[in-house]
Amino acid sequence: MKLILKIKDKEYAVEIIEEENGVKIKVDGKEFAFGEEEGEEKILAFRTSLPKRDFSKKEIKTPIAGTISEVFVENGEFVKKNQRVLTLSSMKMENEIVSDFEGKVKGVLVKKGKDVKEGDILIILG
Amino acid sequence: MMKIKKYKIVSSTNALAKKLRKTQPWQVLLTEKQTVGHGREKRSWFSPKGGLYFSIILPKSKIEDLQTLTILAAFIVAKIIKDNFNLEPFIKLPNDVWVNGKKICGILTENVIGKDVKFSVMGIGLNTNIDRFPGELKDIATSLKIELGKEVDNGKILNQIIKHLKKQLATISE
Numbered sequence: 009m010k011l012i013l014k015i016k017d018k019e020y021a022v023e024i025i026e027e028e029n030g031v032k033i034k035v036d037g038k039e040f041a042f043g044e045e046e047g048e049e050k051i052l053a054f055r056t057s058l059p060k061r062d063f064s065k066k067e068i069k070t071p072i073a074g075t076i077s078e079v080f081v082e083n084g085e086f087v088k089k090n091q092r093v094l095t096l097s098s099m100k101m102e103n104e105i106v107s108d109f110e111g112k113v114k115g116v117l118v119k120k121g122k123d124v125k126e127g128d129i130l131i132i133l134g
Numbered sequence: 135m136m137k138i139k140k141y142k143i144v145s146s147t148n149a150l151a152k153k154l155r156k157t158q159p160w161q162v163l164l165t166e167k168q169t170v171g172h173g174r175e176k177r178s179w180f181s182p183k184g185g186l187y188f189s190i191i192l193p194k195s196k197i198e199d200l201q202t203l204t205i206l207a208a209f210i211v212a213k214i215i216k217d218n219f220n221l222e223p224f225i226k227l228p229n230d231v232w233v234n235g236k237k238i239c240g241i242l243t244e245n246v247i248g249k250d251v252k253f254s255v256m257g258i259g260l261n262t263n264i265d266r267f268p269g270e271l272k273d274i275a276t277s278l279k280i281e282l283g284k285e286v287d288n289g290k291i292l293n294q295i296i297k298h299l300k301k302q303l304a305t306i307s308e
Contacts (some may be wrong), residue, residue: 071197071247071250098201101242101243101245106246106252108248
């Protein structure tokens with residue numbers, strides 16, 4: 009299997025060859041062999057899996073820390089795009105949070121009076 | 135050139151701005167009276183004829199810049215009071231201005247936020263030409279007229295506030 013790996017701005021040509029005794033990986037022409045007998049010398053590689061994200065869930069997050077002053081939606085309710093879902097009072101401002109998606113409310117994670125920090129998930133739509 | 139829409143009476147200029155929504159940045163909504171003037175957490179703001187009550191539609195900005203601008207608005211109002219009338223205002227953070235131990239100005243910024251800031255309006259209530267406050271407010275609120283013993287020019291103060299806000303937002307969003 010041949011592939012091009014791009015890390016930051018640099019591209020690497022990578023070839024993975026399965027052999028009887030193990031796997032051979034070629035990176036830009038340099039060969040690295042991994043056989044069963046080399047099990048003791050395994051190279052520790054960074055795990056590069058992407059963070060798990062469930063794209064079927066639509067999360068409404070707060071861009072600002074504050075206190076929830078009112079919640080306007082409840083579980084099971086259908087929310088339209090740009091519909092107001094809650095208001096959040098920060099030290100200097102009153103903020104109406106509107107939904108960027110449409111969908112059914114799967115979870116309301118906050119209630120009136122709760123303090124939230126920037127990035128917290130407020131509501132999950134399905 | 136300032137765009138000012140004038141009203142005789144509205145519920146609140148911030149509420150009206152949020153309802154109109156499609157107005158241009160720096161559009162000013164000015165009213166003589168508010169029936170439901172309010173501050174944060176819906177605390178009411180006494181708004182009889184004589185005071186300066188207006189909302190400014192703010193350009194789309196980063197939420198942090200809007201926060202900074204709201205604090206700066208209190209400084210701007212305080213400076214204008216000091217420079218024009220030689221009073222000693224006190225800024226009660228985050229966004230009130232006091233004179234002689236009593237509240238004279240309140241500022242409330244309201245935002246509509248989705249993935250980013252969709253709409254922002256800053257409402258300012260400044261007690262200018264108010265003769266007296268009713269019972270429960272008498273000990274906690276004051277006006278420029280009460281402090282100075284004479285009327286002030288609302289239009290001139292409004293112009294100064296807008297001019298300084300524009301300048302400050304340009305500086306902080308650079």
